[in-house]
Amino acid sequence: MDTLAALFRAVGAPLSIETITLDAPKPTELLVRIAAVGLCRTDLHVMRGERRVAMSPMTLGHEAAGVVEAIGADVTGVAVGDHVVLTFIPGCGRCRWCSKGLHHLCAEGPRITQGGQLDGTYCRHDRLGRDVGAFCMIGGFAERTVVDQASAIVIDKDIPLDLAALVACGVPAGVGAARVRAKVKPGDSVLVVGCGGDGMNVVQGARLCGAATIIAADINPTKTELARTFGATHGVTEHGEALTRAVLALTGGIGVDHAFVCIDPPATLLPAFRATAKAGNVVVTAITPDTVKQIDVPPLELFATQKAIMGAVYGFTSPRLQIPELLRLYRSGDLKLRELITQTYSLEDINRGYDDLEAGKNLRGVVVF
Ligand SMILES: [Zn+2]
Ligand SMILES: [Zn+2]
Known part of the structure; x- marks a missing residue:
């Protein structure tokens, strides 16, 4: 399917808003309609060439929440219609660190700047047919994304998705x-x-x-x-x-x-x-x-x-433990989330959002769809 995305194409250039094609999810993957994605400074480091990534073009964006629209045949514990927060480090579930509950140290973590999916393939393509990477195996600056189930955490549906995005990173x-x-x-x-x-x-x-x-x-x-x-x-x-x-x-x-x-x-x-x-x-x-x-x-x-x-x-703890706990603290009134959002943007306006971040205007800018 086609989806609108903000692509990193070259160091120092603004993100390029383009329509790309997205392959259907493979057996362990999910198709997610992004509802909101935060403008974190880490993506800015990539745009400036301060955090090198292995390929371009690449869809940036790693602080995202959305709704599952389709699942692969082998996905367990996630259903169509579920609300999910995407984690910028996957939890493979099998490595030494995941076995100890330390998903933030997952052995797959160092690959999040490579651009590929968890299985190493590419499921995004630009208008010329070139592979498009996904930063952090998420590529959240897009209307839709395909991620492995290792990168998704199901959350309660009463949590507003713009606030849920914030508990993905910052x-x-x-x-x-x-x-x-x-x-x-x-x-x-x-x-x-x-x-x-x-x-x-x-x-x-x-x-x-x-x-x-x-x-x-x-x-x-x-x-x-x-x-x-x-x-x-x-x-x-x-x-x-x-x-x-x-x-x-x-x-x-x-x-x-x-x-x-x-x-x-x-x-x-x-x-x-x-x-x-x-x-x-x-x-x-x-x-x-x-x-x-x-x-x-x-x-x-x-x-x-x-x-x-x-x-x-990632706060030195498994996002699978911490994200639901943070949302409980939000619900009990102990954690401020709404107050973190300075301004919201459309995807087309994302570069203005990063200008505002650089100008020190934003605590958190959020792209909402
Ligand atoms: Zn971040
Ligand atoms: Zn792991």
Whole structure:
């Protein structure tokens, strides 16, 4: 069938809105009508060439939710008409990591930039008949997509699908980083550097954990103010060494128990590390461009202060566990989702949405169909 899609064709170029053809789902695949897809910064890194993908053209978009329209013969646990959230790392169910319940570490994860389906084939084709890839095995910037069942999680139908899309990436990444990776405890102090899609959800994750001090740091004062509505107790707009000094001043010279690096790790990791208390945690949730090969942290400082520097992808927990749990927290009023959406766009307007993200206007832009 034909479907409208936003394609990455070349580094530095805007996404190309084109009609592509989509093959019917294979035995373990689903045809999904996308209802909403978030404009995450990771796709922008691909457009800028900072996160390299293996092919073009490729349909970007990985923060998506929709409705199942057809299923392959071997699909189990998903039916036509089900509402699904798509996961940007598939859970193959068989590898070492999936066997331990750690789907965010699935052995298939490193292939999400390759463009192929989970089985390595291509099911999208452009007008010239060339294969079109799907970023994260999802390709959510399209009216319809075909994904393996390993990339879909069935959700309750009463959850609005524009909000469901948010729990596909930014919300679990941020909330899970605080709750699961850092294990923030009641009374702890937290620093969040970069209050965008991930960082704002670290703020609300830290609030859910009962953190007593939540310092939101962003060079954009609008975002630090907004962070207060998600639970931040302080806002700072400094960066670099001045950021470290500001955080130390707010914590009696001790530093925070947990610092989260949610934007530009090459510039923010060391200031965040130095704003962290001895034996504290520094959690990196943001992507660094492929071209940056190292970030310097003085080794003696690392040794002597006994801090831990750790990464967190997908909130360091299985999306199959976390996504339904986050939706329960939304339903009970403990998790803000609607408040994360700054603006909605049509697919044809997606490049304007990314311009707004780059201009710092959006916490989350969402394409709704
Ligand atoms: Zn994302
Ligand atoms: Zn796996």
